[in-house]
Amino acid sequence: MNSFGHIFRLTSFGESHGKAVGGVIDGMPAGVKIDMDFIQRELDRRRPGQSDIVTARQESDRVELLSGVFEGRSTGTPIGFAVYNQDQHSADYDMLRNCYRPSHADYTYTQKYGIRDHRGGGRSSARETIARCVAGALAKLALRPLGIEIHAYTSQVGGIVLPGTYTDYDLSQTDSNSVRCPDEETARQMIDLISEVKAAGDTIGGVITGVARGIPAGLGEPVFHKLHADLGAAMLGINAVKGFEYGMGFAGAAHRGSEMNDAFIVRDGVVTTATNHSGGIQGGISNGQDICFRVAFKPVATLLQEVDTVDAEGNPVVLKARGRHDPCVLPRAVPVVEAMTAMVLLDHYLLNKTHHI
């Protein structure tokens, strides 16, 4: 069950301290121009060590596509890839072999499999998201000629919330600061908060907002694989995510239908909606408006503090994390949210082609 997608489908592999993290991308349409620099840049956006507010681990994370590309274009055959692990300090994790870090997957993996690779969190490490960024970059390359654009940005860190909505900001500015928030002033506050939290050996959660523009009407399956259900599953599959909402989301629960409905109007001869409380999806199917959604991340579980826990025999243990860890996962999760969005949209774009002879 390590595959994602119906037609455009990523199967990922790899542990944090194993030999490599990688995957196979199946269903990549044929004939798409493959821009390797773009793919590497996307990967660099999630790379450790890129700023002061993320983990100091240094991993170059160079990706090589092993198949499926010929003379600069996709051939329609599967694209295998691997990113070899390098900066592993496995000894930092020796004390975890037999004990359970709070709110990590140590205990649940052991219960499930009876065996686990404890080094660096093994398969439960967010290092697995490398595979998603590669697949997402390929999906973006396929979507680009269709005029589909995908943005994500940090809209909340702890109690600091970016005011307004995505239309209030220039999303091309997202990467202009290390926290990936499109507003300079809010970004500064977020960075300060993360620095303070980091100094305290603590961590902090937040929210990432995702936006997709240029989506044609008609994408999404109407019942179980509604477009937002597949988007939600994609987001909830990212490490540390605790919630997903789209359009008006939870806030809409407090409102009346007369306030929430999006009236149809004709603008420039085209049917459109006067508002977009629906978040671009109605009845599970895109309506051509912008798709927008929010993703809640819990604070990283690894604290640079002493924590009380138990070992596999139930004995009390005091743990103090060594290693290098993110005080806040959001800056590096922004490209992962974009990647999963691109994968879902391309998948549904292709799937939608099968509904007609």
Added chain:
Amino acid sequence: MNSFGHIFRLTSFGESHGKAVGGVIDGMPAGVKIDMDFIQRELDRRRPGQSDIVTARQESDRVELLSGVFEGRSTGTPIGFAVYNQDQHSADYDMLRNCYRPSHADYTYTQKYGIRDHRGGGRSSARETIARCVAGALAKLALRPLGIEIHAYTSQVGGIVLPGTYTDYDLSQTDSNSVRCPDEETARQMIDLISEVKAAGDTIGGVITGVARGIPAGLGEPVFHKLHADLGAAMLGINAVKGFEYGMGFAGAAHRGSEMNDAFIVRDGVVTTATNHSGGIQGGISNGQDICFRVAFKPVATLLQEVDTVDAEGNPVVLKARGRHDPCVLPRAVPVVEAMTAMVLLDHYLLNKTHHI
């Protein structure tokens, strides 16, 4: 793409005003005692016409299992079923043939398929959830001998929010009132609000909380099909759902790791956690604690008021819904949330058996 589940898998069919709504349940384990009364009761919980605060449509919604059961037990072969439609006033929908109701699926279906059954919303009608309630009831029957119990209840209607958390209430009281809230006083307020909204020809949204108890540790796939990702996809596939969160959800985004982590302790010789901010799932896998989550529903899109919209040619139209509609979807959605939860849990229970020889 009208199937849900990996091993225990429902494929549903049916339109609101077609001949029948039904489905096939594949992967039902063999040898489970089938209590037909229980299945019908579960279906009755979502039935129209059950109280003053839901739609007045009268549909008896009797289910018959057409296969897969022999001498009172499941045989392991697929269970086909159909619920024939009866109380259809298709003429009420004639004016919709060629125009788009705001925030409904009329426009998106037309864009996607080029053709749509406009009567009663066709496939986009919540009548499809009948199939889920049948599958969910069967899943509950399979889970019951394992000691797994599933509850859902209305925890918010509009601005009225049930205080505290699920442990503060006796969830067996949920069905003692028509809004399905386990607190008598809050239920009364919710009912009053729905009545008021209904009188105004308006509708109102809300939140349903889901709880599963007795879950063994180890359920859930660690990467793309995390237990909460599959639960989230299940919930987001229900009509009118706009958000899903589990454990501390969006609220946890504002907190620090030192506040959110669930310390491991030993209680009665067993490893457990002191708190349950994780909502029973860590690293995508159940940890044996209660699973709890929240599902946001938007207000029903059909208002009993005049609304301005456009037809397929872009001409302005004024619509006034006839027919009988729910002012608030939550009371009838509670059993659907339970059903989808049961399906996901049974599916992952069965899937988990394949991880060992």
Added chain:
Amino acid sequence: MNSFGHIFRLTSFGESHGKAVGGVIDGMPAGVKIDMDFIQRELDRRRPGQSDIVTARQESDRVELLSGVFEGRSTGTPIGFAVYNQDQHSADYDMLRNCYRPSHADYTYTQKYGIRDHRGGGRSSARETIARCVAGALAKLALRPLGIEIHAYTSQVGGIVLPGTYTDYDLSQTDSNSVRCPDEETARQMIDLISEVKAAGDTIGGVITGVARGIPAGLGEPVFHKLHADLGAAMLGINAVKGFEYGMGFAGAAHRGSEMNDAFIVRDGVVTTATNHSGGIQGGISNGQDICFRVAFKPVATLLQEVDTVDAEGNPVVLKARGRHDPCVLPRAVPVVEAMTAMVLLDHYLLNKTHHI
């Protein structure tokens, strides 16, 4: 695991003596004209009681589509259907409750599930193929406007083999006799043989040949889901099938490459092949030539003779089948072979659309 197909997908249900046999067809393209008379005629071709050389059971097998069709066209939503069972003599099977017929599925079902519906073979009955004929008829309706035609015919019964190959006969004559062989003289011999076998209380096997014409080049996945692999799986999933070959098949194993290769030539300005030893598929993908294949059926296991067997406790038992049985399955299997072929071809036609943006 009662589903077949990737995009165009049938999920079937039903036991021989249960309430109904039916299914859900998912992925039917939208906008296809639905000819109900054609569908019923296809079903009638597999109906019991249609001639002297098939079982005398009388089942009218009327199909009703319960969803997915609106004003005579497919809507793109799933098509549910059920054929209710009628002419059941369940008491004829009482002696089978606790004992195992040779070369039937009685023993293996019991070993697998621990419980079985013994009446009429339950789920293992060829009555399940009703669902395939309905799905196949719908697939034929979708393929017809594309110019794709599918034929199957009986090419061998026991030792009587139709000489030559499919191009030697007018396949539109297949249904002109009860054994469904396009050559009148060979058909007569086959019918005589079946009559003789039937009189002896015995049964006989044979071979069905399948042909598809008008297939565009490019259908089929190149590695695991080669077009012939999916066709083979489709055929091997039909009751009593023991072998599948396409093109030169087993006979080609005795030949040299210089004899078997199909030279490319240009005819009327179009690239084509001088011969078709490949059976229309090269590297797993259709090349535009006719697809042809052969399917081997074993003799029906139910004899109208006394047979020695054992019961569940291992005691010797003498069985004599009551009920009404086919002395030869081939005449009624011809439409099933066609149905499965149509399903696979439509499925791959739709899948192939996803390989390009």
Added chain:
Amino acid sequence: MNSFGHIFRLTSFGESHGKAVGGVIDGMPAGVKIDMDFIQRELDRRRPGQSDIVTARQESDRVELLSGVFEGRSTGTPIGFAVYNQDQHSADYDMLRNCYRPSHADYTYTQKYGIRDHRGGGRSSARETIARCVAGALAKLALRPLGIEIHAYTSQVGGIVLPGTYTDYDLSQTDSNSVRCPDEETARQMIDLISEVKAAGDTIGGVITGVARGIPAGLGEPVFHKLHADLGAAMLGINAVKGFEYGMGFAGAAHRGSEMNDAFIVRDGVVTTATNHSGGIQGGISNGQDICFRVAFKPVATLLQEVDTVDAEGNPVVLKARGRHDPCVLPRAVPVVEAMTAMVLLDHYLLNKTHHI
């Protein structure tokens, strides 16, 4: 569509002259001892250059598992692997860039994708079966403690047919000669034939027989994924395969039921069958007897002779293959048949666990 299997699932990637061939094995049960020497030995059995009667290409084909194994045992997480390509003479294929070899996939790939990697056959090369051998070796390691044994051997080359059946030979002798036939005398004749064919610049087809012993009763899904249907799909997905039959196969079509049925008897207190015409599978489900089947391979399409063909513009071309090619694919296909058999059996073993609570 480059994945195979339901639970134990291989997704493969790679072109003949690309950077690597590899894959991801998902669903490997946790806790299985991983014998790397065994895996490499299995791979060596399909390696080019191993004898005079196979291609002279020298590829060491060393496999490295990149994930999913920890301290010598499988962890239940996906196993990624890659075999890097080395002995590529891509220039040998320059003349193929724009023209179609007869009975190869050159034409069909071009029709399907509009682009193809022509070097060494690209994705259509049998080099892809490396991935299957790795997955098959892992499946064998998982099946071994269950007492399940898998054998394949060459039973026919051209007109030379190994007499009798598999029970007449000691299958452990299969690898004692280069053609992989368990009878020394027949093997010598086969080798002589292949040598003669090779000297003539020609190629030859044949048949491989597969046998699985120690299979528990109950494996296989009864309708669409019958055990033999999944085995057949597995075999038909191997390059150059044109037919599959199990048990009495095509020969059984000429017989009567009274000759073909396998009587149940009790031997040593256990229900078994007196004969095994069924090939170990009844109603699609294993019955505990040996599973046996036959796989037909066409002669390799690449001849070391001048052949007439056409280019993409339809101009006549004379091709003469350079490069190093197999005169007969069977010796190197034997381990591939075993690998696919092991994958299917493990997959169904795991799937069967989900049929009970």
